[in-house]
Amino acid sequence: MRTAAGRSQRTKTLSTVELTQVTKSYPNGPRALDEVSLTVPRGSFIAVMGPSGSGKSTLMHCASGLDIPTSGRVVLDDTVISELSETRRTELRRKRVGFIFQSYNLLPSLSIADNLTLPLRLANTAPDKDWLRTLIDRVGLADRLAHRPAELSGGQQQRAAIVRALVARPAVVFADEPTGALDLRSARDVLDLLREMVHSLGQTVVMVTHDAAAAAHADLALIMADGRIVDTVHAPTAADLARRVTELETE
Numbered sequence: 001m002r003t004a005a006g007r008s009q010r011t012k013t014l015s016t017v018e019l020t021q022v023t024k025s026y027p028n029g030p031r032a033l034d035e036v037s038l039t040v041p042r043g044s045f046i047a048v049m050g051p052s053g054s055g056k057s058t059l060m061h062c063a064s065g066l067d068i069p070t071s072g073r074v075v076l077d078d079t080v081i082s083e084l085s086e087t088r089r090t091e092l093r094r095k096r097v098g099f100i101f102q103s104y105n106l107l108p109s110l111s112i113a114d115n116l117t118l119p120l121r122l123a124n125t126a127p128d129k130d131w132l133r134t135l136i137d138r139v140g141l142a143d144r145l146a147h148r149p150a151e152l153s154g155g156q157q158q159r160a161a162i163v164r165a166l167v168a169r170p171a172v173v174f175a176d177e178p179t180g181a182l183d184l185r186s187a188r189d190v191l192d193l194l195r196e197m198v199h200s201l202g203q204t205v206v207m208v209t210h211d212a213a214a215a216a217h218a219d220l221a222l223i224m225a226d227g228r229i230v231d232t233v234h235a236p237t238a239a240d241l242a243r244r245v246t247e248l249e250t251e
């Protein structure tokens, strides 16, 4: 089944990531992904939900080029990343993919300013100063740039991580439980920011989360079970998502 994320926009120029019949098997394990097809349209905010073990992380790893599928094809922009060597995949990932993690993953010894531009230095790319300034202003960290990460609140650190993920203007940002370590208010701020980055700045975000309230900020939620995408919910509400995942957990 091809999931409906952008069914009407399925062209190379409008999609950022395209998975075709992607299967991932581990030795002596179940199929972590079972022939998953998915198109991520440019400029969309997609949440991935599902019970524990349903394949969310594996989907993110294969879609982002962190891992390769056992079979099937992953295209990022116009490049078939599932066929690249590990070195080429790493190069492409540094240039074209951003990541946001639950634990922020900022380097403690670097200032916030240096953390924000780290992906550019790793990819040997010059910063686009106007874009960097736009991002810093949007997340409200202009007066924190000289500080070390430990001097910022969790919400501020995650906002810095959002800038770092977007600084290279990636084709897509993958966020793995980005609000898992935050209090409710900081979590809402971070989710509102992600939405704004998508809707005002045209970025593309795929967010894996257990939290139905977080997933409800997305335009579309994909629900996984047993390595497959079993539901696609447009304009999801937290109540609908929580009910659907609970049903799957008890099936």
Ligand SMILES: Nc1ncnc2c1ncn2[C@@H]1O[C@H](COP(=O)(O)OP(=O)(O)OP(=O)(O)O)[C@@H](O)[C@H]1O
Residues within 6 Å of the ligand: 026, 027, 029, 030, 031, 032, 050, 051, 052, 053, 054, 055, 056, 057, 058, 059
């Ligand atoms: N490296 C691995 N080796 C063997 N099996 C694995 C490995 N990684 C994942 N799996 C298995 O693949 C399936 C999917 O795992 P995955 O981590 O993608 O699920 P998930 O939905 O992200 O779970 P959670 O919500 O608990 O993080 C599970 O059955 C898991 O045990």
